[in-house]
Amino acid sequence: MVNLIWLFFIVFGFVVAVFTGRVEAVTEAAFEGAKTGVTVCFGLISILVFWLGMMRIAEDGGLLNKLAVLLRPAVRFLFPDVPKDHPALGYILSNMSANILGLGNAATPMGIKAMKELQKLNPDPTTATPAMCTLLAINTASITIIPTTIIAIRMNFESANPAEIVGTTLMATAISTTAAILVDRWFRHRTFSRPKREG
């Protein structure tokens, strides 16, 4: 699917550029895009290095296990196929908590760490497991309480009430998260509950 989208962006973009006479702009945009990709990654280095260092301390100190025990029921429901005491659960929980608090920068490294732990349970390292898909679903739709960046932008443009969108954001994310969990369950069921005898 990603293969197709990627190819579509480039090929369709090029075809349109021919008709709109923007071939030169497209060339420039391609290199500009590559540059942005590297810039974003370099921006990520400081955040990843810092948070993964912090998270290692939390892990070594036993904090992640504590958190996992506390929120176990919810995660058991969402990730039924991850063993009860697996470290992945701790990272999944920290990732979810960070997302809920709107700490996007902190959520990404923990999500990556969770993926790495889930990968250890993966029989085929190039194919996503159901648990990985669920983690991704929760991340893309994640419930947000404090959309900090947006509030800051609204303040910039002198909104009478910059935080008035907190309530609507919370409602919208509650709905999208519910949808993500339901759709994920449906696909998981459809993909994995067929009788395996035929294969």
Added chain:
Amino acid sequence: MYEAINTISVWAIPAIIVFIPLYAYFKKVPVYESFVDGAKDGFNTAISIIPHLVGMMVAISVFRASGAMELLVNLIRPLVEAVGIPGEVLPLGILRPITGAGSLAFTTDLIQTHGPDSMIGRIASTVQGSTDTTLYVLTVYFGAVGIRNSRYALKVGLISDVVGFLAAVFICLIVFG
């Protein structure tokens, strides 16, 4: 309420930064060594993401600069306006799952043009705050562990993005209408 949320967002990170090492220290963890050890992981991870991100950013930039994005928006526009969604916010709905920086730029532009307290400004704010950049999350998370077959993950992400976008628009229309 706003005060409370504001206080939480200001104190959350410093509290975490102080609490984690302090707690670990009392559990007899060599905190600095632990930090450096984990931090090395972070560096390698960031470097390993570069090819994935460069590939995706190039494709998106080509798509936007060529005018293909515009074309797509103009095609869908009459359809969405028929159900009451302001056409101006539609490109945001399309951009949001694809590019975080791009959609943030678009949101800023909408807020600047229509004002933060206009309906379009409120909808844009809510949409930007509600869903995440699915393609980015997928690229980074799966790229970091080397997953090539993402199974149904993208479909689930995009479906929940559509639900999130529609929910954001209609909740705003009801709450602020």
